[in-house]
Every structure is written in structure tokens, then in C-alpha cells.
Amino acid sequence: MNDFPNVTISAYNLSRSFGRHIAVHRVDLELKRGEVLGLLGPNGAGKSTTMQMLTGNLAPTSGSVQICGIDLLKNPREAKRHIGYLPENPPLYKELTVDEYLQFAARLHHIDLSRIDSVLTEVKQRCGLSNIGKRLISTLSKGYQQRVGIAQAIIHQPEVIILDEPSVGLDPNQIREIRILIRELGKSSSVLLSTHILSELESVCDRVQIMNQGIMVFNAALAELKQKNLSLERIFEQFTLRNENTGN
Template sequence: MIEVKDLVKKYGNHLAVDHLSFTVEKGQILGFLGPNGAGKSTTMNMLTGYISATEGNVIIDGHDIFDEPEEAKKSIGYLPEIPPLYPDMTVREYLKFVADIKNVKKNEQEKMIEDIMKLIQIKDVSERLIKHLSKGYKQRVGLAQAIMGYPEVIILDEPTVGLDPKQIIEIRDLIKTLSKKHTVILSSHILSEISAVCDIVMIINKGKLVVTDTPENLSNHMEGANGLFLTVKGNKDTVYDVISSIPKVTKIHYEDSEEANTVSLTVYSKEHEDIREAVFYALSEAKCPIYDMHSTKMSLENIFLELTGKNDKGGLKNASDL
């Protein structure tokens, strides 16, 4: 459905997007993540044909966005961060205007507008001026214009910015509903939103692709992403020495302990290495009873910070430095 090949965008000597390649299959929701300045907005603008590329191709439903812009753009619905609304129009007038721009057949417009308003849940404000709507309703109207004409691909840039928690949940549910008939690309800074909504997550940094995978599998791309949390009775130095002597341990992160004479820590190991038995026997031999031991998984937020090189590893030590 969407194929991006060696996409490059240069502004003078600044390389905003650096040979980016990825594909999105029909019906998928792709979450697009990256720190400020990573090249997300630039990439989104090239995907929609709003700006040209220095090099590379963007294929939308078999059409190159740069060589066949009119055909490719027929397959795209776009909601930028600030919805392109006309505040002095009513919701219905605006959607009729959008339908005309998108060349929706006259005999299909009324039914399509009614169906979209019902889907997006804005029918109750259809005769109100857009300037009098709440932020949440304006966002919904923006989403309605994006799916007008039922394009194959819907691209959403920060669709929940400025919304309250209830509105965020409602927009998330709408996005999930849209994926039943559309392919969706979602750019967001809200990591919980990406995790809750997206099938695939793509992280870019400094214009380059860092990793693409499901939210559940992202941690598999990192050494020591999965940890073992322990609460141990004993002296901190003793526990430190025992754990650091285990060959497969790569990192140790100390936590605040709620009990006196105990040490709480998370121990990280190499990918797919199970260190539970080794930890149990080592601490048992040192006469340091284990009060709690369970596996942990790094949060999407920490994975993002690690993969983009922005994590402050306070309290986190490499085992080689112990």
C-alpha cells in the first residue's frame, strides 16, 4: 500500500531525512516516533506530496507521489497537527466544500457526508459554526475532512494534541475503527498512544530509521531490555559483589527499597538469557534471602530514549564497570 525507498531531504548542508526506507501494508496502523528534529514532519510532508524529496520515491497505492501526484493524492487523506478548518463555515458547509475539492460525485456527496458525520460523531454539531466548537470537536471535523472520499491511506500528525483524556480515548477509538477500511500512519509524541493504537512502530533519529517492529517486540532489539527485579535481604556491597560476579549480567539498576536491611535492584542480562537460577543460587550461597523476584520489561518510553540516545542512565551501571 505504501512503499518508501531511499527517501532523502536536504536543506542546504542539513540532511533532514537520510535514505529512509519502509513499507506499510493495507489495514496497518503505523506509529511514527522520533525526538524533535528527527525528521518526522519532513517525512510526513513528503509522503503527502506537500514538499518534494531531494532523492528517493514514495509509492502510494502503486503511484509515485512525485511523478504522478494527482493519482497518488487521490489515495491520501491528511490531518495536519493544526486542522485546516474554515471557522466561519458550519460543519456541514465545510464538509461539502471538502467533498467538492476532492471531486466526490455530486450524487454521492450527501450520503457520504452523513455517513462520515455519523462515524466521527459530529452530526449533533453539523449546523454549528466551526469557530464555536470545542477543541475536541474541531479535531473531529479535521478527521472527517481527512477521510472524505474514503482514501486508502490516512496520515495523522499529532491528532490528539491539546485534547483532554476523554477526547484522547475517543480519537484513539476512531483511529482503530478507521484501520478496518484504511491504512493509517500516525505521528505522535505520546508514547502511550502509539503503544495502545499502533500495529507497527517506526522510530527515526537524525533522519535515519532506527528500528521498525511491533510495540511488543521493540525490546528485542536492545541488549538488556528485559530485566529481573529483586528485593534481597542483606548488605548492599555484598549483594553488589554477588550479582556482578554472574557472567551473563550486563547491567544493574538500584531502586529505592521500602524495607530496612534490604536491597532492591533490577538486573539486566544479554538478550534471551535466563539468569533466574544463577541469581537464586548465587544469593543463596551468600546467605542473602530473596524476598521478591520477577521479570520486568522496559517501557516504550525507556526503549525510545535508549534507541535515540537520550536516556539519562542515572543509577544504571554496565556490569563491565562494576
């Protein structure tokens, strides 16, 4: 059990400022194995910045991050092995084919050469990319590019999957498929996703945290909200609008 601690992400007191502007202020975040956490917030609330800090793309001004018990700041390479990350803009080399790109992503994550073929077949099947492996990424539609981005994030079967607005640019059918995929991923790993869409959150997440102006303002399990018969929309309005008023 020591190798697989139950808490996959634990971030405490995470702050980040850009010059004098404070983008994220003292955010605590904890994610357990098999949990899907939705990060909700208006534009510019600091969701993407938080995610960048959790994946080692941005160093926090203060605070600590542990991924599966490994300190991300002290031992980044070891910690990053457990993370799969889909940023806001999918990081795609558009001159490559889907297969070439995923092969590169697999190698980057230290997957054995002998296993690459089977891993690729599996991940393509999971993300619905089986028939387009030979196509150039630049010729794919936005939705398919998004799927390639997701495939890249889960190719090494990470324990922590961080998705920044995964359903942007997808059509309703694809959104449904992606939601099923996220639920499935949430069984074996823990998933952190950010979104603007409340219905998406309600359908896939176990827990929701709301951010506003860099501060974590709300944290609750969705089942709890349902029990108390509270609507997420009301809560969202209450916490983000109120802060906007007092903020001004």
C-alpha cells in the first residue's frame, strides 16, 4: 500500500503571483484515488494557473505540491511520471501523424519500446482514434485534435489525470463519449478537470471546488449537495457574483 498512497494530489497553501498581480492565493487541494474533482470558476479565476502549478509547468510562489506522496518541487521527474496533463491548448505537433505523435508521447513517458504498439492501439481505441492513425494532425477537426490531446495525457496510464477544459470544441455526441471516458478513467485513477459547463460537472464529478479571483471559495461533494437539494447553479452564482461585488 505504501507504493500506492490513497491521496494522489495534495497541494497546500499554493500561491502564485505574476509581478504584483496575485493569480492564485493560498489554494488547498486534495484528490483521492478513484475520485473525479471538478474545478469550477469564472474566466480568469486561476484554474489554469493552478493546473500549471500542479503539473510542474509553473513554479508556485509559495506552497507545496505532492503527487502520490512525491514532492513535485523537490523531485519533479519522479512526480511527473504519475501525471497526465491536457493543457488548455492541446500540445500537438501538427506536422506529424497521429501515430507518430502518440509514439513520441509514449517515449517521452518512458514506455518500453516493446510495449509501444499495444499501448498505442489501446489508447487509440479508448479515445476513438483507431481509424485515423495515419492522418496528419493538422488535417483533423478541432474535436479530433482534442481527442489526440486526451490520448496523449492518458497514454502512460497515469494515476493523476489533469484535464483543462476537456470538452471544448466537441460536438454533443463527442462530449457524451468524453464524459463516459472520464468516468471510466476516474475508476482507476483520479481526475481533476476544469470546466465552465455545470451540467458536465454534475454528470461526471464526485466533488466540486469553486475558485474565484484566485481563491478557493467552495468545496463540497456532489452527493452531499444533492442530498441537501441545493442547485450547483445557485451556489456558483452566490459565490462568484458576491465576490465580484465585494471585490469592486
